[in-house]
Amino acid sequence: MRDAHADQTGLERILTLELARVTEAAAIAAYDQVGRGDERQADQAAVDAMRTALNLCNFEGTVVIGEGERDDAPMLYIGEKVGTGRGPKVDIALDPLEGTTLTAKAMANALAVVAIAEGGSLLHAPDTYMDKIAIGGGYPDGVVDLDADPRDNIKALAKAKGVPTKEITACILDRPRHTELIAKVREAGAAVRLISDGDIAGVIHTSEPEETGIDIYLGSGGAPEGVLAAAALRCVGGQIQGRLIFRTEQERHRAARIGIKDFDRKYATHDMASGDVMFAATGVTDGSMLDGIHREGKFLTSHTVVMRSKTGTVRWIKARHVIKT
Numbered sequence: 001m002r003d004a005h006a007d008q009t010g011l012e013r014i015l016t017l018e019l020a021r022v023t024e025a026a027a028i029a030a031y032d033q034v035g036r037g038d039e040r041q042a043d044q045a046a047v048d049a050m051r052t053a054l055n056l057c058n059f060e061g062t063v064v065i066g067e068g069e070r071d072d073a074p075m076l077y078i079g080e081k082v083g084t085g086r087g088p089k090v091d092i093a094l095d096p097l098e099g100t101t102l103t104a105k106a107m108a109n110a111l112a113v114v115a116i117a118e119g120g121s122l123l124h125a126p127d128t129y130m131d132k133i134a135i136g137g138g139y140p141d142g143v144v145d146l147d148a149d150p151r152d153n154i155k156a157l158a159k160a161k162g163v164p165t166k167e168i169t170a171c172i173l174d175r176p177r178h179t180e181l182i183a184k185v186r187e188a189g190a191a192v193r194l195i196s197d198g199d200i201a202g203v204i205h206t207s208e209p210e211e212t213g214i215d216i217y218l219g220s221g222g223a224p225e226g227v228l229a230a231a232a233l234r235c236v237g238g239q240i241q242g243r244l245i246f247r248t249e250q251e252r253h254r255a256a257r258i259g260i261k262d263f264d265r266k267y268a269t270h271d272m273a274s275g276d277v278m279f280a281a282t283g284v285t286d287g288s289m290l291d292g293i294h295r296e297g298k299f300l301t302s303h304t305v306v307m308r309s310k311t312g313t314v315r316w317i318k319a320r321h322v323i324k325t
Contacts, residue, residue, distance in 0.1 A: 019114060023304055024321070027302060028321060030043075031300065035104070039103070040100075047075050050076065051076050055084070059083040059090045061090050063080045065122065065125060065224045078258075092116050095200065098113050101196070109283075109288065112281065124260075128254075131243045132218070134206050135157060135206050136215075139160050139239065144241075165189035166190070172195070172202075172218050178220075181218060185218065200229050206233075208289055217240075223244055226240070231279045233273075234269055234273045235307030235312065236314060277309040
């Protein structure tokens, strides 16, 4: 008998809550490492917890964006099978701890992140850089373009939003490679908010500009993170474009091995995340959109956002967890 929660796409509505449990588990595991200066230990704790939680989910999952290739990652490696094996076949993109440095230094916006989609729906992005531009929902397609001058993109977005450019704020990773980009954005009249790490959070912030103050994300960051961000934006009608950046021939060979043929392709949102997509993120440290994990007496509290592209539903979940002793 078909599950009463199942729908016609093959993904089941009950997976929404299961995904929240997955990111909650990873965030809670990472919490003990906040401010302790050990990035590796923080990441390992989140990975272990996320893998255990994923294996309780009723799907037949394949990790397509994970901790790396099998030789480099003993857990949650690309191609690893997770889940109970019962239920729909899904692609899984994940980052058990987006912001290992942020966690180790007790800085804002560290997240535990996972996305699932129908099998074959997520771009198998290599572990390279990606040049990105992203905005939230409510704008016509093509209002900004990766290949346009940053100043023109700022002006076009301001026009579409109906505000002067001085009311636009761009989020950019604070890296020397972005010096010229930052200068052009400011030249257009926009403000720049620099972040030290966490470009998934940076992109997602464009989906709630009233809360975060971020209207647009610009610059290069990780390609796997670009796919996760695309999954989130698919759920809220946002837009992202990206192009892979290859620094070495070895990176090109790795990309070719996983099926990348056009090294210069400009990927749109649906190229990176198509079909029915679910996305979940739980705060590890306090951020612009999500509270981090907090201890309240005998409990830990968590704050999670769960989204689904088919319905456009965005759920905010605050949960209380008994501290295990």
